[in-house]
Amino acid sequence: MKLTTERLALLPPAAVSAAAVADFTRRNAVHFAPWDPPRPAAVETEAYWAEKLPAQQAVQDRGEGWRWFLVRPEAPDRVIGKAELSSIVRGPHHSANLGYALDAQAQGQGLMTEALTTIVAAAFGPGIALHRLQAGYRPENQRSGRVLDRLGFREIGLARDYLFIDGAWRDHRLVELINPQWTAPVGWGA
Structure with missing residues (x-):
């Protein structure tokens, strides 16, 4: 599922190169450190992403999660962000977690809001x-x-010691967005 916005292309894992994702990860290692859980040392390598991208695409193909890599159409080989819908739960829940990250040099331009608006519409x-x-x-x-x-x-509330990040358990604000137009799948009972 490729998505587009006015200024961005949101590419699925199969449409982005391992080199571009490794470069994005390397460029932003210090920038993301205060916000991300510990990552394997190899996360900054092309070999790591050459293995992970097909696995992420397989998850998407099964409808169990979605990930997009943000690029500008004029620079399609330079990843400037990522966003994902993970922990998909169907049945009576029909929910997912939304995660995202934006290149340090791309912040302050409204790009993530633009990308996530499109992703929420797709979700x-x-x-x-x-x-x-x-x-x-x-x-x-x-x-x-x-x-x-x-x-x-x-806001849902404050989750204390929610994730281990930057050497300690960190509190997180949990927030939610409800789809007011949701309809039950065909075949559901009354």
């Missing part, structure tokens, strides 16, 4: 058909909180 549309999205962010990451506010996410 709530007929192709993915989710009822609820949840996201979490460290309270210190006010920029991330503002992006979620602009998208209409509402």
Whole structure:
């Protein structure tokens, strides 16, 4: 599922190169360190992504999760961000977790809000058909909180010691967005 916005192309794992993702990861290692859980040392290598991208595409092909890599159409080999819908739960829940990251040099331009607006529309549309999205962010990451506010996410509450990040267990603000247009799948009972 490739998505586009006014200024971005959102590429699925099969449409992006391992070299481009490794470069994105390397360029932003220090920038992401305060916000990301510990990662394997190999995450900055092309070999790591050459193995992971096909696995991520297989997850997407099965409808168990979606990941997009953000590029500008004029520079399709330079990844500047990523976003994903993970932990997909169907049945009576129909929900997913939303995660995202943007290149340090691309911040402050509204690019992540633009990308996530399109991703939320896809998540709530007929192709993915989710009822609820949840996201979490460290309270210190006010920029991330503002992006979620602009998208209409509402606070659930504070999750104490939620994730191990930057050497310690860190609190996270949990937020949610409900799909007001959701309809039950064909074949569901009354």
